[in-house]
Amino acid sequence: MTIGPVTRSYPNIPPGAFRPAVARRLGSIAPYQPLPLGGAEAANGALLRLDANENPYGPSPRTSEVLSRLEEMYRYHDGDSRRLRQELERFTGAPAESLLVGNGGDELISITAHTLLDPGDMVLVSTPTFSMYALSGRLAGGQVIELPRGEDFSIDLEQVRRAVEAHHPKLIYLANPNNPDGSLAPAETIQALLELPLLVVLDEAYIEFCGQDLGYQASWIRQVAQRDNLAVLRTFSKWAGLAALRVGYGAFPGWMAEAAWTVKPPYNTNLAGEAAALAALQDLEYLSGNVQRLKAERRRLAQEFQRLPYLQIYPSEGNFLLCRVIPNMGPDLPAVKAAMETAGIRLRYFDTPRLADHFRVSIGLPGEMDAVVRVLWKWM
Ligand SMILES: Cc1ncc(COP(=O)(O)O)c(C=O)c1O
CATH class of the missing domain: 3.90.1150.10 (Aspartate Aminotransferase, domain 1)
Structure with missing residues (x-):
């Protein structure tokens, strides 16, 4: 079959025609400040x-070895991270069905916001904290309410309760331990937040530094299956020394997991990251x-x-x-x-x-x- 010449012509989009709309939507949102290059x-x-x-110790020797032998880079990898999620179930105790793997914890923060928020929905963040919560909330159309932490960076529960009553937020992002101060919220605080009518997203990017068991006891991830309003995010960037390979994961309650899979881009991790994370899980003693x-x-x-x-x-x-x-x-x-x-x-x-x-x-x-x-x- 031959295709004839295209006869119909379409008018070009006038230069800058879409700019005002883009500026209206994104203009007031400050982008993430990238690190200066070394x-x-x-x-x-x-x-x-x-x-x-x-x-600074970087990945384990087993990880480096596995990466040096990567094959089949021309094929799409296991985009649903089936093997990795199975191994993560053994590592965390959270069921594989509740887990979703992403391109670093950053992507899970974004997926959470895009799964849950309608334009104009309220999001709470407890500041100072990791800036991606506010950015992802805003990019997903949400309105962010920043609740200042106390002098010692503790969370003011009364203030959160008042904000929930006044603004009916759909979710609160909490880094636990918090970045930049490193404080871990007491269990009673998390418990009290879970009593409120909103989704509590606990970002446990640094939890593996708590206790002697790579955060196994300190993590709330095994509680996700017991509750409807808790999601827990984790990453391989910090404890496993894989920041540049971008592997994070989240545990979501049943009702949310399916929707989060819809939001997740199909091949959001990559072959190298998946292989590195699997190797790290075989090398826990070294990394610990x-x-x-x-x-x-x-x-x-x-x-x-x-x-x-x-x-x-x-x-x-x-x-x-x-x-x-x-x-x-x-x-x-x-x-x-x-x-x-x-x-x-x-x-x-x-x-x-x-x-x-x-x-x-x-x-x-x-x-x-x-x-x-x-x-x-x-x-x-
Ligand atoms: C609290 C917190 N969450 C998430 C991340 C993002 O980690 P990742 O490299 O997995 O995207 C960071 C990175 O510094 C962080 O401090």
């Missing part, structure tokens, strides 16, 4: 990146050793920081420490930042008033933490 400095080791809560080393280093760093009168630190259950530079006790935050930059150390700083004089440092190797401490002793 580039050549990072490649030759001159830059110490302690701003993204990465795991690294997690314990990072926790020991977190304790040591906290002790070192406590010797500096101008620093206030917050107890952390994650692979990071949040610190406040106390005014008039030594250097101010810009001076600390400048000294870190001169030393080639990148920490995380914040542009919100609440965290204006704070920095967050990811826990790295002992030598890397020594480098941070050396800079801070400059003022002693």
Whole structure:
């Protein structure tokens, strides 16, 4: 069959015709701030990146070995992550049917919002916290209500109850442990939130750093099957050292799981990420050793920081420490930042008033933490 010339012509879209509508929908939403690239400095080791809560030990040897032998990259992989979900059931105790795997925890945050929200629906976030909750909520058409945490970053239950009564939000996002401070909400707080008429999305990106069992006891993931209003999100980025391979997963209650599968793009993970995650689950002892080393280093760093009168630190259950530079006790935050930059150390700083004089440092190797401490002793 031959196809004849196309005779009918369509008018071109006038340049910029769609711009006002796009601007109306997205104009007021601030995009995620990507990390600056390390580039050549990072490649030759001159830059110490302690701003993204990465795991400096990286993947397990088994993972690297499996990745070096990847085959059949030209074929679509198991887009429903059947094997991985089966292994995750063994790792977490949550049934495979409740689990959905995604492109990092980030994608699960987005899938949750797109599954549940209608335009104009209210979403609660307990700030300061991970910025993707507000961004994903807004991109899914929701309206975000930010509820400030207390001085010690605890959740104010009364404030949440009032917001639920006044605004009828459909969901609340909670990082547990919270980023940037590392606090873990008490079980009674989570329990009280689960009594409210909304979906509680617990983001447990750092839960594997809690306890001695890679977060098995601390996690709420096995509770998902018992309740209709709890979803739990997890990731391989932190404890398993796979941040760049983008593997996260979520456990959803039955009524929501099916809808979340509809929202999930068909091949949202990739062959390498799936293989790496499966290999990590075969190497739990090795990875747990690294997690314990990072926790020991977190304790040591906290002790070192406590010797500096101008620093206030917050107890952390994650692979990071949040610190406040106390005014008039030594250097101010810009001076600390400048000294870190001169030393080639990148920490995380914040542009919100609440965290204006704070920095967050990811826990790295002992030598890397020594480098941070050396800079801070400059003022002693
Ligand atoms: C609380 C929290 N949730 C989710 C993520 C995203 O992790 P992932 O790399 O799995 O997308 C992060 C990353 O820093 C985080 O801090």
